[in-house]
Amino acid sequence: MPIEPRPVRSALYVPGNKLDWMRKAPRYGADALVFDLEDSVPPAEKATARKLVRQALDEMGAQHTLIVRVNGVDTGMTADDLEAVTCGGLYGVFLPKTRGPEDVVEADVLLTAFERRVGLALGRTVIVPGLETARAMREAHEVFTASPRVEHSGAVVSRGGDIARALSMVWTRDGRESLFLRSKVLLDARAAGLRYPMGGLWTDIQDLDGLRAFATEMRQIGYTGLRLIHPSHVPVVNEVFTPTAEEIAYWKGLTEALAEAEKRGTTAITYQGDMVDTAMVKTGRQVLALARKLGLTT
Numbered sequence: 001m002p003i004e005p006r007p008v009r010s011a012l013y014v015p016g017n018k019l020d021w022m023r024k025a026p027r028y029g030a031d032a033l034v035f036d037l038e039d040s041v042p043p044a045e046k047a048t049a050r051k052l053v054r055q056a057l058d059e060m061g062a063q064h065t066l067i068v069r070v071n072g073v074d075t076g077m078t079a080d081d082l083e084a085v086t087c088g089g090l091y092g093v094f095l096p097k098t099r100g101p102e103d104v105v106e107a108d109v110l111l112t113a114f115e116r117r118v119g120l121a122l123g124r125t126v127i128v129p130g131l132e133t134a135r136a137m138r139e140a141h142e143v144f145t146a147s148p149r150v151e152h153s154g155a156v157v158s159r160g161g162d163i164a165r166a167l168s169m170v171w172t173r174d175g176r177e178s179l180f181l182r183s184k185v186l187l188d189a190r191a192a193g194l195r196y197p198m199g200g201l202w203t204d205i206q207d208l209d210g211l212r213a214f215a216t217e218m219r220q221i222g223y224t225g226l227r228l229i230h231p232s233h234v235p236v237v238n239e240v241f242t243p244t245a246e247e248i249a250y251w252k253g254l255t256e257a258l259a260e261a262e263k264r265g266t267t268a269i270t271y272q273g274d275m276v277d278t279a280m281v282k283t284g285r286q287v288l289a290l291a292r293k294l295g296l297t298t
Helices: 019-028 043-060 078-085 101-118 134-138 140-144 162-167 176-191 208-221 231-240 245-263 279-293
Strands: 010-015 032-036 065-069 092-095 126-129 225-228 268-271 274-277
Touching: 010 019, 010 231, 019 032, 019 043, 019 231, 032 043, 043 065, 043 078, 078 092, 078 101, 092 101, 101 126, 101 140, 134 140, 134 162, 134 176, 140 176, 176 208, 208 225, 208 231, 225 231, 245 268, 245 274, 245 279, 274 279
Parallel strands: 010 032, 010 225, 032 065, 065 092, 092 126
Antiparallel strands: 268 274
């Protein structure tokens, strides 16, 4: 049975060939850590990195949400990666450069085989497809519905990144050139039932104001978190994607007020100057459920 997806506001990449970095990474406070076997690991170190990542998963998996970015299906290394890292300490895998739903299906089949081999519940490992090709962006909904394991995926755009190159996109700080893509993929994710879609990627380590603006826009669009490349970005992003005390109080008060109104036979009331009705209760419950999962309320 698939595991319950966890809310992830921040997912911090850590090179998979640096065991000491992986061990130290929890101190930065990211909701999830992404141990990377792909771009940050030279080809000659892939085999060693698999062993180091597996060691880190075994040591840390019981206390932390750990994801591994494997090498893409087109490299021929995905099976070796998944065989090495499938274990009880693994929460999910990032599947980079996903070309289409067939890549997700292949990863699902491999994970099922390796879960069975090591005695894990089948379907317990999440798949996060990386939409880094034009086709994958166009077929995002099909990618997201290719397996019940899929969660946390979303649009990832960055200066000089794979999708920017695929589309000949000129990156700008305000992100107008990618707003449609980020919104389109978010819609596909929600239509596919993804609860915690993540986007990215802010690559300017020093520009925390730009990061905050980007994260805020992503939250406004509907994303619930970002992938991060530097520890200094974690507190900013966690703050942006955390419901504020004011938001929690507003939605708690609204749901309570509407519950009282229903007892009186009324389904629409004025609350803090706004006309609200029972349709908004679902929104309130969603915000409050996230707050509970983040430990902000009971």
